[in-house]
Amino acid sequence: MSTLARPVDHELVEAAAEVARTRCRGDNHTMAAAARARDGRIVTAVNAYHFTGGPCAELVVVGAAAAQGAYELETIVAVGDRGRGVVPPCGRCRQVLLDYFPGLTVIVGDGERVRSVPVAELLPETYVWADHQLDAE
Secondary structure (H helix, E strand, C coil): CCCCCECCCHHHHHHHHHHHHHHCCCCCCCEEEEEEECCCCEEEEECCCCCCCCCCHHHHHHHHHHHCCCCCEEEEEEEECCCCEECCCCHHHHHHHHHHCCCCEEEECCHHHCEEEEHHHHCCCCCCHHHHCCCCC
8 A cells, every 4th residue: 555645636526526516417427537637638527327337437538538639647536426426436447447547546535535546556456457468479
């Protein structure tokens, strides 16, 4: 575990909260995510819920960022609709975020306990997909 405290990107939390307040409607879109790219841009998205397992907001924001040419994300946060506040990423999202962006910071916690942590700390004994691929020789 990291012993260094990382600053919380409150602008990013507010961006996700604003999308959750204004764009999440009904059962199809219940979570919003915001990510800060290395160049400082903020990219936002909402989940696409479906009973077959639609993508979470964090995964949609990864795709939206790529569509905008932002391939290096530094920080991400998800916020629930109806005032639920910051929501930590599910296990699938944690794994994808770790594999795509090993140096990513994730904002977790609620209320006064919101904090920024390295994505690797969200997965103890992490499995890094790239580390287990055979060399194609």
